[in-house]
Amino acid sequence: MRIKDISCIEVFDSRGEPTINVSVKIDSGFVGISEVPSGKSRGKDEASVVSFLQAKKNIKKLMPSLRSKNFSSIKSLDEFLIDFDGTKDKHILGGNLMIGISLATAKAVANSEKKELWEVIRNTYFKGGKIGTRRPMIFSNIINGGVHAQTDLSIQEYIAVAYPFDNPAQMVSRIISVYREVGNILKKNTGLKRLTIGDEGGYAIDFKDNEAPLKIINQAIKNLHFEKRFALAIDAAASEFFKDGKYDFEGKKKTKDEMLNIYSSYTRDIPSLISIEDPLDEEDYLGFGEACLKLPKIWIIGDDLTTTSYSKIDSYMKNKYITGAIIKPNQIGTLFETCEAIKAVKKYNGNVIISHRSGETVDTAIIHIAKASMIDALKIGAPARERLIKFNEYIRLFS
Numbered sequence: 001m002r003i004k005d006i007s008c009i010e011v012f013d014s015r016g017e018p019t020i021n022v023s024v025k026i027d028s029g030f031v032g033i034s035e036v037p038s039g040k041s042r043g044k045d046e047a048s049v050v051s052f053l054q055a056k057k058n059i060k061k062l063m064p065s066l067r068s069k070n071f072s073s074i075k076s077l078d079e080f081l082i083d084f085d086g087t088k089d090k091h092i093l094g095g096n097l098m099i100g101i102s103l104a105t106a107k108a109v110a111n112s113e114k115k116e117l118w119e120v121i122r123n124t125y126f127k128g129g130k131i132g133t134r135r136p137m138i139f140s141n142i143i144n145g146g147v148h149a150q151t152d153l154s155i156q157e158y159i160a161v162a163y164p165f166d167n168p169a170q171m172v173s174r175i176i177s178v179y180r181e182v183g184n185i186l187k188k189n190t191g192l193k194r195l196t197i198g199d200e201g202g203y204a205i206d207f208k209d210n211e212a213p214l215k216i217i218n219q220a221i222k223n224l225h226f227e228k229r230f231a232l233a234i235d236a237a238a239s240e241f242f243k244d245g246k247y248d249f250e251g252k253k254k255t256k257d258e259m260l261n262i263y264s265s266y267t268r269d270i271p272s273l274i275s276i277e278d279p280l281d282e283e284d285y286l287g288f289g290e291a292c293l294k295l296p297k298i299w300i301i302g303d304d305l306t307t308t309s310y311s312k313i314d315s316y317m318k319n320k321y322i323t324g325a326i327i328k329p330n331q332i333g334t335l336f337e338t339c340e341a342i343k344a345v346k347k348y349n350g351n352v353i354i355s356h357r358s359g360e361t362v363d364t365a366i367i368h369i370a371k372a373s374m375i376d377a378l379k380i381g382a383p384a385r386e387r388l389i390k391f392n393e394y395i396r397l398f399s
Contacts, residue, residue, distance in 0.1 A: 277301040
């Protein structure tokens with residue numbers, strides 16, 4: 001496989017922020033296109049992001065070396081990109097450009113071979129692994145807080161977790177019902193006719209405390225008699241409210257131990273809470289380990305802590321600091337490294353959650369990665385607006 005051409009245009013994500021659309025043409029004449037999302041809550045070790053203008057300059061620098069190569073696979077292309085950049089944070093080429101090229105090339109190969117993207121990914125990275133029809137759970141962000149909403153909530157995401165008991169269309173329909181029922185409850189409780197929406201499509205209003213949104217989503221699930229079909233989760237994104245060695249939470253300075261006690265109280269009050277993402281600051285990996293010990297039945301998930309890094313995930317899983325990790329392709333910069341990160345979690349029988357970003361595009365590659373790798377869960381935001389594109393691709397691929 002040879003790369004004939006790469007082009008890049010500036011587009012805008014779901015927040016109206018600039019991002020890039022990358023097009024790759026391979027020697028068979030087929031083209032693949034990838035649109036790169038962006039995150040607002042970013043781990044400090046995430047791959048670098050370059051501007052559209054810099055991405056165009058970097059493509060110009062890259063093309064002479066690329067055109068001279070005949071790649072044996074999409075994996076060998078990714079390895080070339082990693083070597084060409086040569087930096088841990090991908091700041092020479094830009095992690096956003098690299099993942100755009102990586103995924104666009106995989107799509108071009110899929111088009112050339114008349115296959116689905118997930119088939120190319122599975123054949124390249126998960127060949128010989130377990131083959132089946134397992135469907136992942138869907139983590140759907142119902143209420144937004146933290147940096148995703150201008151409200152008084154410190155916790156960033158309040159999530160309804162849909163178990164894959166029904167067929168995919170019914171499953172998504174039930175998520176939509178929960179989302180709407182939460183909206184009805186909030187309107188009734190507040191007297192508001194219209195509810196503000198956050199970055200990921202979840203409701204974004206003020207609450208009396210950080211536990212209240214969990215109780216409301218739980219109530220909506222009970223109202224609909226969906227208790228057996230749903231659980232709850234939160235993404236605390238605690239690094240965002242960690243300042244000067246303390247957690248600025250509900251107007252008070254909290255210690256690590258106090259935060260763990262708060263999460264523990266949530267699990268007692270709401271037994272359906274099954275997962276807590278980034279409960280502590282991203283540098284406190286020992287604290288994550290304490291969370292695992294204190295909450296042994298709860299998924300303790302790394303995101304800002306792990307940034308889709310194989311080495312980090314392998315170390316933290318081995319030492320039992322986390323039970324699983326969020327996987328975001330644009331955090332690391334190539335499809336190859338994304339799949340390696342998934343394997344690192346699976347190596348220790350951990351919980352793999354492939355995730356969207358707060359600034360999303362119409363790209364549906366993460367759904368294909370999920371199908372190829374047979375992971376535990378997909379996190380794709382609220383069932384509204386641009387996020388529905390990914391819900392609909394989930395229905396198409398898993399039906």
